[in-house]
Amino acid sequence: MPKKSSKAGHVPERTCVICKKKKEQYKLIRFAILDSEIVFDLKRKITARGYYVCDDNDCMEKLDKWLQKHIKKNG
Ligand SMILES: [Zn+2]
Numbered sequence: 001m002p003k004k005s006s007k008a009g010h011v012p013e014r015t016c017v018i019c020k021k022k023k024e025q026y027k028l029i030r031f032a033i034l035d036s037e038i039v040f041d042l043k044r045k046i047t048a049r050g051y052y053v054c055d056d057n058d059c060m061e062k063l064d065k066w067l068q069k070h071i072k073k074n075g
Pocket of ligand 1: 020
């Protein structure tokens with residue numbers, strides 16, 4: 001049996017809201033939506049529902065559009 005399941009190697013995964021790819025949590029940026037605006041939770045202090053986005057330009061550029069859609073959908 002391969003020695004693969006050591007606890008130290010386990011990294012929690014999150015899904016980017018834009019590209020829907022699963023990545024290790026540290027590769028994504030957490031943000032919340034406060035007053036219809038995106039607030040990046042760099043210090044992980046925001047208790048509102050968090051979302052994750054890739055730390056790269058492609059996904060970041062689309063975040064604005066995503067936000068508009070998201071706000072409409074949720075009233
Ligand atoms: Zn992404």
